[in-house]
Every structure is written in structure tokens, then in C-alpha cells.
Amino acid sequence: MHAPRYLAAPALGLLMLAAAPAQAQTAYPARPIHLIVNGAPGSLPDLFARPIAEKMRTSLGQAVVIDNRPGAGGLLAMTNLKNGAADGYTLAVVTNAHAVWNQYLFSKLPYDPLADLQAVGPIAVIPMVLTASPALPAGSLKELVSLAKAKPGALNYASSSTGSPPHVLFEMFKLQTGADILHVPFKSGPDALNSTIGDRTQLYLAGSALIEPQVKDGRLKALAVNTRERLPSLPNVPTFAEQGYPGLEDTVWLGIVARTGVPADIVQKLNREIARAVQAEDMKKLFDAHGSVVYTSSPEEFAARIKADHALWGPVIRKANISLD
Known part of the structure; x- marks a missing residue:
């Protein structure tokens, strides 16, 4: 038996109403x-x-x-x-x-x-770059680690603040190497940068955009980059992994x-x-x-x-x- 037409039309309307919310849910985004x-x-x-x-x-x-x-x-x-x-x-x-x-x-x-x-x-x-004051007698990570182990606690590194990426990443590097290097926190990245340029602190790990100009004009020397491959802008600077310290890539x-x-x-x-x-x-x-x-x-x-x-x-x-x- 077929349903009467006067019943079929309302039933169809109910089906359409039931489907409306599902259609509305797919209209993302509907507002800012x-x-x-x-x-x-x-x-x-x-x-x-x-x-x-x-x-x-x-x-x-x-x-x-x-x-x-x-x-x-x-x-x-x-x-x-x-x-x-x-x-x-x-x-x-x-x-x-x-x-x-x-x-x-x-x-x-x-x-x-x-x-x-x-x-x-x-x-x-x-990308992060580990830089050093030109006065520091180390031109590679191997030389830096050897110097730090020969003089425990004599070297220091700057960071933009406690808990910042430069701080945490450098602490991992210390755990990898066993090097005893003192942390000196600053209030900002530029403060840490200027301190290292002035040799008041000896090391600074920072974003490449912040330190590339100083590396290129000789106010800082770059020891390593934490990318998987060398940076095109700093092609002569080896990666941490190249120098035997993997694990800091793209962190x-x-x-x-x-x-x-x-x-x-x-x-x-x-x-x-x-x-x-x-x-x-x-x-x-x-x-x-x-x-x-x-x-x-x-x-x-x-x-x-x-x-x-x-x-x-x-x-x-x-x-x-x-x-x-």
C-alpha cells in the first residue's frame, strides 16, 4: 500500500528539517x-x-x-x-x-x-646559531668543550631570559657534553647579544636573524647552527650534528x-x-x-x-x- 499524499508531504518536510542541521554544521566558518x-x-x-x-x-x-x-x-x-x-x-x-x-x-x-x-x-x-665573542679562544664546538672542561665554571653564556629557547637549548648542550658553563640571563635578546659582542659574556645561542649581521661583520663568531643542513646565509658554519652533537635539530x-x-x-x-x-x-x-x-x-x-x-x-x-x- 502507498502512503496517502497528504501524509507523504509532511514526512518529506520533516526529513528536510532533520537534514538541515547537518548541512549547517558543514558551513565552517560561518563567522570570524x-x-x-x-x-x-x-x-x-x-x-x-x-x-x-x-x-x-x-x-x-x-x-x-x-x-x-x-x-x-x-x-x-x-x-x-x-x-x-x-x-x-x-x-x-x-x-x-x-x-x-x-x-x-x-x-x-x-x-x-x-x-x-x-x-x-x-x-x-x-634556526638557532651558537655564537661566541671573538676573544674566546675556541673556533669549534670541540674546542669549546675542551676549553670548558679544562676550566670548569670559568666560561659563561648569555640568554634572553630564564626558560627561553636559548637557555633550554644550551642546557641540553651542556648535558650532552658534560661542560660546566655558567648561565647569565638577561631581560631581552638584544641585551644578551650586546653583552656577548662586548665580551662581558662569552657565548650566546640565538635566532639566526638576530645574529647574522654581527657574524658577517666580525663582531661575533659562529660555532654551530641547529638546522639539519647548513644555512644558505651562513654556509661556512657547520651544524651541531656535523660536529658530533645531534639532537638539537630544528628544535x-x-x-x-x-x-x-x-x-x-x-x-x-x-x-x-x-x-x-x-x-x-x-x-x-x-x-x-x-x-x-x-x-x-x-x-x-x-x-x-x-x-x-x-x-x-x-x-x-x-x-x-x-x-x-
């Missing part, structure tokens, strides 16, 4: 996206975030609003992300400090990096995360848009100007990288007894 940045306007994370946001606005057809939340080692930015909805409309730019190191630097962290942050996609790797990175629980299809869409944005030719030139290298991967690969970094850096930070409390 907020991208939280742990840094003031003009900071390095902000310089990456703004052009990426503009490219995503064009491709997604929705505004991507930059929300600057500087301070407290990223705690303000990450807490704001954690308190947002898991709907893909609140994202954050992070470094490995926010996604990994903070868990070991703070005894009471208001967010759990592994439980509360969902990997969306990486953005860039920041400082930036990426974008969401709050855990964002639907997988939205995460995949955002990942594609981020990768498309950073691989544009003008973005590659911008990254190069800021001393960085474009870094892309799937959300799954990025999440695996974050997890592996926890296993690598947690023991280093604990053994070095680094704390930001």
Missing part, C-alpha cells in the same frame, strides 16, 4: 575566527600571525581576528584558549615553549599542554593549535588553509627575512612531534633544574 597570539603587536609571533590571518581571510571568506595576549610566559594566551569553545573559532599561535616546555617550567600550570591543546598545523622552524618552532575537541573535519580544513598560506611565495620571502624556515605537516604529524618533544625536553628541563615559578 579569533587567532590568539602570545606577544604584543610587532613581536615575532605577531609578525607571522598577521599575514597568515590575512591569507586565511581571503581563502575562507571570513575575518581572522588577531587577539594579542602577551605576558606570563604564554599562560594568559593558553588559558584564554582553554576557556574558549571547542568549535574551531578560537585558535592560538604557539611555540614549543607553550606546547611543551611550560609543563616542566611551572609547578602549577593553568592548562595541560597535552590534554587541552589540539594540534592544527605548524608554521615555521627558527624551536611555531604552530597553530585549537582547544581539544574541535571536530576532525574542521581541523583538517584549517590545516590545509595554514599550509597553503605559509607556502605562498611572498610568505616564504617574509619567513626568510625573519630568519625562519617554512614548516608544514598534517595535524597528526604535528601532534606526534609535540608528544615526542615532551619525551625529549621534559628530562632535560628537570635535570637542569630550570623553573619559572
Whole structure:
């Protein structure tokens, strides 16, 4: 028997209504996206975030609003992300400090990096260069380690602050080598840089963009780079791995995360848009100007990288007894 027509029409209408929410859910994004940045306007994370946001606005057809939340080692930015909805409309730019190191630097962290942050996609790797005052009688890592072991505690190294990438990376280098080299923290990268140029401190590990001019004009000498291959801008400077100290390759990175629980299809869409944005030719030139290298991967690969970094850096930070409390 066939259903009467007067019953079939309402039934069809109900089916269409039931399907409407499912169709609406696929229309992402339907409103502006907020991208939280742990840094003031003009900071390095902000310089990456703004052009990426503009490219995503064009491709997604929705505004991507930059929300600057500087301070407290990223705690303000990450807490704001954690308190947002898991709907893909609140994202954050992070470094490995926010996604990994903070868990070991703070005894009471208001967010759990592994439980509360969902990997969306990486953005860039920041090459780091170990430099020395020209007065230091060491022209290679081997000579530096030999000198440090011959004079325990006599050498020192500068960093932009306690818990900063230069500090944590240098502490790993010390653990690898057994060298006793004193840490001297400063309030900023330029302060640490000028101290080493003036030979008040002897060593400084920093982003390539910050120190390349001083290396090229002879105010500093470069001992090693932490990239997998030599930097085109510093072709005569060998890598850490080349000199027998692997494990520091590409260790400082930036990426974008969401709050855990964002639907997988939205995460995949955002990942594609981020990768498309950073691989544009003008973005590659911008990254190069800021001393960085474009870094892309799937959300799954990025999440695996974050997890592996926890296993690598947690023991280093604990053994070095680094704390930001």
C-alpha cells in the first residue's frame, strides 16, 4: 500500500528539517575566527600571525581576528584558549615553549599542554646559531668543550631570559657534553647579544636573524647552527650534528593549535588553509627575512612531534633544574 499524499508531504518536510542541521554544521566558518597570539603587536609571533590571518581571510571568506595576549610566559594566551569553545573559532599561535616546555617550567600550570591543546598545523622552524665573542679562544664546538672542561665554571653564556629557547637549548648542550658553563640571563635578546659582542659574556645561542649581521661583520663568531643542513646565509658554519652533537635539530618552532575537541573535519580544513598560506611565495620571502624556515605537516604529524618533544625536553628541563615559578 502507498502512503496517502497528504501524509507523504509532511514526512518529506520533516526529513528536510532533520537534514538541515547537518548541512549547517558543514558551513565552517560561518563567522570570524579569533587567532590568539602570545606577544604584543610587532613581536615575532605577531609578525607571522598577521599575514597568515590575512591569507586565511581571503581563502575562507571570513575575518581572522588577531587577539594579542602577551605576558606570563604564554599562560594568559593558553588559558584564554582553554576557556574558549571547542568549535574551531578560537585558535592560538604557539611555540614549543607553550606546547611543551611550560609543563616542566611551572609547578602549577593553568592548562595541560597535552590534554587541552589540539594540534592544527605548524608554521615555521627558527634556526638557532651558537655564537661566541671573538676573544674566546675556541673556533669549534670541540674546542669549546675542551676549553670548558679544562676550566670548569670559568666560561659563561648569555640568554634572553630564564626558560627561553636559548637557555633550554644550551642546557641540553651542556648535558650532552658534560661542560660546566655558567648561565647569565638577561631581560631581552638584544641585551644578551650586546653583552656577548662586548665580551662581558662569552657565548650566546640565538635566532639566526638576530645574529647574522654581527657574524658577517666580525663582531661575533659562529660555532654551530641547529638546522639539519647548513644555512644558505651562513654556509661556512657547520651544524651541531656535523660536529658530533645531534639532537638539537630544528628544535624551536611555531604552530597553530585549537582547544581539544574541535571536530576532525574542521581541523583538517584549517590545516590545509595554514599550509597553503605559509607556502605562498611572498610568505616564504617574509619567513626568510625573519630568519625562519617554512614548516608544514598534517595535524597528526604535528601532534606526534609535540608528544615526542615532551619525551625529549621534559628530562632535560628537570635535570637542569630550570623553573619559572
